[in-house]
Amino acid sequence: MKYYFSPGTSALAGHIALLEAGFEPVLVKVDIMTRTLERPGDYLAVNPKGYVPLLEIEDGVPLTETVAILDWIDQHTTGHEGAGGMERHRLIETLAFLSTEVQRPFAFSFFLPGDEAVAMLRGMVEERFILIAGQIAGRYLLGDRFSVADALLYVTLRWARMVEMPVPERLLVYVADVEARPAVQRALRAEGLL
Numbered sequence: 001m002k003y004y005f006s007p008g009t010s011a012l013a014g015h016i017a018l019l020e021a022g023f024e025p026v027l028v029k030v031d032i033m034t035r036t037l038e039r040p041g042d043y044l045a046v047n048p049k050g051y052v053p054l055l056e057i058e059d060g061v062p063l064t065e066t067v068a069i070l071d072w073i074d075q076h077t078t079g080h081e082g083a084g085g086m087e088r089h090r091l092i093e094t095l096a097f098l099s100t101e102v103q104r105p106f107a108f109s110f111f112l113p114g115d116e117a118v119a120m121l122r123g124m125v126e127e128r129f130i131l132i133a134g135q136i137a138g139r140y141l142l143g144d145r146f147s148v149a150d151a152l153l154y155v156t157l158r159w160a161r162m163v164e165m166p167v168p169e170r171l172l173v174y175v176a177d178v179e180a181r182p183a184v185q186r187a188l189r190a191e192g193l194l
């Protein structure tokens with residue numbers, strides 16, 4: 001199994017989730033600015049979309065899109081059945097929300113020029129963090145068990161800390177709790193982020 005990533009990006013979510021699930025992927029670092037691989041190579045030949053993450057489950061079986069990758073990991077976690085029925089729909093609902101309504105506007109705010117656009121996008125993300133803080137179902141986002149959704153929420157909260165975005169106290173406690181997990185520490189170390 002190979003995992004194409006770029007340090008600290010949304011790909012960190014899948015990296016954390018893979019380690020939490022007991023996988024030991026071969027990591028392939030991508031320069032998302034030039035769309036090249038650390039070892040000489042053209043990333044576009046691997047993923048015509050050009051962005052990370054990409055999970056190569058096995059030779060010739062690539063999977064892209066964070067929501068699909070996290071859902072796959074949830075369904076293939078050793079010792080965990082994987083969400084089924086309504087629970088799975090809830091998980092995908094949460095992943096889609098985090099991906100399209102939090103991660104995407106946040107990511108755009110890093111690349112779009114213009115203070116006004118950045119302020120608007122970050123204001124949108126800030127409001128969504130308030131909503132999420134009110135919905136945390138237990139120790140983690142969907143209950144007392146760490147799920148793949150926590151890996152994605154963690155990445156966006158890490159970005160919030162980087163840009164000093166104010167977030168509700170509940171999320172500050174949450175992010176410290178998630179960050180202390182051994183798999184999260186391992187992923188951060190492997191990406192050179194500690």
Ligand SMILES: N[C@@H](CCC(=O)N[C@@H](CS)C(=O)NCC(=O)O)C(=O)O
Nearest residue numbers: 009010032050051052053065066107
């Ligand atoms: N729809 C994709 C978006 C992933 C994404 O935004 N990746 C960013 C890093 S956070 C990226 O690689 N950007 C470079 C690019 O778009 O060329 C997903 O959810 O996986």
